[in-house]
Amino acid sequence: MDLKEKIDKNNLPAHVAIIMDGNGRWAKKKGNQRIFGHKNGVKAVRDTVEGAGELGVQYLTLYAFSTENWNRPKKEVDALMTLLITTINSETDTLLKNNVRLLTIGDTEGLPKNVKEKLNAVIEKTANNTGLKLVLALNYSARWEIVNAVKNILTDSKKTDINIEKINNEYFEGYLNTKDIPDPDLLIRTSGEFRISNFLIWQIAYTELYFTDVLWPDFRREDLYNAIINYQQRERRFGKISEQLI
Ligand code: FPP
Numbered sequence: 620m621d622l623k624e625k626i627d628k629n630n631l632p633a634h635v636a637i638i639m640d641g642n643g644r645w646a647k648k649k650g651n652q653r654i655f656g657h658k659n660g661v662k663a664v665r666d667t668v669e670g671a672g673e674l675g676v677q678y679l680t681l682y683a684f685s686t687e688n689w690n691r692p693k694k695e696v697d698a699l700m701t702l703l704i705t706t707i708n709s710e711t712d713t714l715l716k717n718n719v720r721l722l723t724i725g726d727t728e729g730l731p732k733n734v735k736e737k738l739n740a741v742i743e744k745t746a747n748n749t750g751l752k753l754v755l756a757l758n759y760s761a762r763w764e765i766v767n768a769v770k771n772i773l774t775d776s777k778k779t780d781i782n783i784e785k786i787n788n789e790y791f792e793g794y795l796n797t798k799d800i801p802d803p804d805l806l807i808r809t810s811g812e813f814r815i816s817n818f819l820i821w822q823i824a825y826t827e828l829y830f831t832d833v834l835w836p837d838f839r840r841e842d843l844y845n846a847i848i849n850y851q852q853r854e855r856r857f858g859k860i861s862e863q864l865i
Pocket residue numbers: 639640641642643644645657658660661664681682683684685688702703706707755810835
């Protein structure tokens with residue numbers, strides 16, 4: 620039986636989130652510059668998006684650029700921004716052909732103008748697609764998102780009185796970037812690091828975590844299948860006990 624057949628189609632994670640890590644180390648191992656790793660990371664993105672869409676995963680969120688990534692050398696940041704544009708350009712037709720809808724989370728206002736414009740154009744072009752929703756986290760950090768939510772709640776409270784009793788999880792989630800997106804069922808981090816790195820901190824309260832040593836440029840749909848098979852062997856109790864789940 621091949622890997623794909625081992626996946627139970629009735630128990631797919633609706634939302635898979637990925638911390639794509641290890642591009643720099645992959646390049647270094649090959650005696651190349653870090654950007655060579657990022658460029659090869661795009662191949663992994665392509666294969667993973669295709670694989671997830673084909674399986675019927677509903678949401679795939681990729682951590683493509685964190686708020687903290689601005690602190691990398693300018694040369695690398697510039698190269699990453701250029702890579703984003705070239706990738707959006709080269710992949711738009713495939714997204715359309717595969718019925719993929721592009722969305723973003725993060726402070727996209729803080730991205731360079733040309734990146735913002737490209738992204739908005741593709742978000743608009745793919746807005747009616749009904750297949751996989753590909754969510755790119757760009758200039759994103761979970762702490763930024765949470766602080767931003769608090770700021771927006773306070774701003775709104777100046778316009779209309781907010782009853783403090785009304786503030787609960789659902790209310791707060793309405794102010795997060797992910798407000799119309801279900802929490803991830805499965806979070807994958809590549810490259811053998813065991814960290815969350817400021818990604819979706821609120822949303823992963825009950826997410827299943829999966830870590831693999833594979834460096835992101837080597838990640839392919841088979842690695843996604845392995846993660847999903849592993850996920851399907853777990854019992855998600857959400858604070859309850861096993862007997863209550865039947
Ligand atoms: C982490 O590896 C990777 C990034 C910060 C960038 C991810 C970008 C891509 C995969 C390419 C573009 C993506 C899209 C969606 C078009 P790292 O550089 O931290 O690796 P290291 O830990 O080995 O140094």
